[in-house]
Amino acid sequence: MAEMNMAKAINKALGEAMAADERVIMLGADVGVNGGVFRITEGLYARFGEGRVIDTPLAESAIIGTAIGMAIYGLRPVAEIQFAGFDYYNYHQLESHAARFRNRTRGRITVPMVMRAPCGGGIRALEHHSESREAIYAHTPGLKVVIPSSPRNARALLLSAIQDPDPVIYYEPKSLYRAFKEDVPDQPETLPLGQARVVRSGSDITLISYGASLRPTLEAAEQLQEEDGVSAEVIDLLSIVPLDTVTIVTSVKKTGRAVVVHEGPRSCGIGAEVAARINEDSLLYLEAPIKRITGYDVPIPYFSKEKYFLPDADKILQAARQTLSF
Amino acid sequence: MPRTPIQLPTNIEYLSILDENAQIDKQLEPILSTADLKRMYHFMLLARRADERMLKLQRQGRIGTFPQSLGHEAISVGAASAIGSSDWHVPAYREFSGMLLRGWPLETLLLYWGGFEEGARPPDGVNDLPYCVPVASQLLHATGIGMAMKIAGDKKVVLTFFGDGSSSEGDFHEALNFASVFQAPVIFVCQNNQFAISVPLSRQMHCATLAQRAVSYGIPGIRVDGNDILAVYAATKEAVDRARQGLGPTLIEGLTYRTTAHTTSDDPKKYRSPEEEQLWSSRDALIRFRRYLADRGIMDESARISLEAEIEQEIKEAVRKFEEAAGDKELLNPLHMFDYLYAETPEFLERQRNELQQFLASRSAGPGRMEAKSGESAGRDP
Incomplete structure (x- = not known):
């Protein structure tokens, strides 16, 4: 057991998932060298290299669209959108494609991927940086939507989301990133999606x-x-x-x-x-x-x-x- | 001092090998075996004849709205002939001929336009994505597949298609930019048929070619005669070889003309002249390729006639299989709409599935108000 905040717990889960499965890769704006604007991907670039922690051009639709292609080819991409308020750019890729490939190909093509994004208000952020629009994704058949509330469940739910065979929207309440600490077990643990x-x-x-x-x-x-x-x-x-x-x-x-x-x-x-x-x-x-x-x-x-x-x-x-x- | 010109690569070429009079440029003629050439013609002709048949099926209500691909066979088949079966093929919705060549049975594609998801399921062993309706969005999937190939160290390439209208979408530009930045092995092929439904090319761009978009992404770009299957093949082959060597993506613009309506719901008489359609019909890819094959002694008139007969039979058989499948109780079972959304069907979907199942059972138990309204017979429920 080690006490840590949610930012650190999510970082821990990402590192664990990448270490356990070489198909897991990360992509997004500033996720590499910079370690993410909230430092959620800190250290991963140094640990896993630029081939698996990919700093992309600034284009949300392309981050999600290419993640879909990678997932179809057999990788397990974890795509970061820098703020939930910007994920409307890529909504089309999730709604029209990520959520539908399994269904429209009768199970032949699947999209095991995660979109992570910080969501919610409460940190005195500027305009377009405080949205909570999970209902949009909940209204999109074919996606799963997960929102953690503590360091320990954030870590466990993210590991489950990455292992899930279907696309998962993983929203991180950014006001909780550094709000409090909690004991997180050293050994990886998961929590089943769909359980309150x-x-x-x-x-x-x-x-x-x-x-x-x-x-x-x-x-x-x-x-x-x-x-x-x-x-x-x-x-x-x-x-x-x-x-x-x-x-x-x-x-x-x-x-x-x-x-x-x-x-x-x-x-x-x-x-x-x-x-x-x-x-x-x-x-x-x-x-x-x-x-x-x-x-x-x-x-x-x-x-x-x-x-x-x-x-x-x-x-x-x-x-x-x-x-x-x- | 204050202003100096920046030198940019602007060597956008136009490639034509087999012209509309079936004259061949011997210097540029690609090396293709007799079997390859016959195969290419076979799939062009199969798509052409199947398209004609499908128009009748649509008018009879046996399939739904669909986009004909007349005028697009050379680009689709020519490009798809330049990749191998372990490479990936990511179509838009006018790559009917190329999909047939890649191994999609005609009856499967008929199922797609006939209103069955089963028609979007790529056959086992075929590395294709299905038709993509939202224009340009598939280019990002192709780019992601290419990026993943590079990550995996696989020496494979991705061939993807889009139309001139798609080139106005953000996803087109984002895909070219990502593929360029990551030097992904992707060949972007534009089926420039000069119309996005009714909107002409001049409303999609204010520049001389679509190929020159490549310049701003720092990748090679070329315009080819899209009715010249040899030019399409040669340009694609070059791009495939480059991509396989790790030299990144290419943009190929095939200039052609949509010689039919956008879809079976469209009437092109409202936005263009019969003279223009006539002019482009005379440039038809199949006519000149047939003459080329005859000139080379690969396919004489009697061989062509027997190929026509063979294809007629092939289409007849495919339509029969399609109609058999479309009448299949299991395929028609509406409860399957719930079965493929997630790897494991969650409880809330199970409940909706049960709800529909119970409703259908109650309706077939005796005529209710629904039947009285819609005039449907209870016996039609599976």
């Missing part, structure tokens, strides 16, 4: 979140316990696609109440899908309408006002109390 985790057991209300929003959600849960004597269960989704309906529904059947929390915009967001699945499988267990604490349906404001956009413990607490007193 109950990170706090409770019986009165279910709070469902993922990524950077998990921390304020847990804070709110503690406050509910301390101030209201309410026992909140907290679920960390980890995988947005496949979404772990069973874990969500099992919890809601027990508590009868649910609040979903995420940074991305509300309409047609992940919270809407979670609410729909709760309705489908556990409507009659609900004691109150499901509430959503999410980013609003506006572009994330410039950093002077971003804190009003992002979910925080107070907003979650208020929503939970309204749900509990419905």
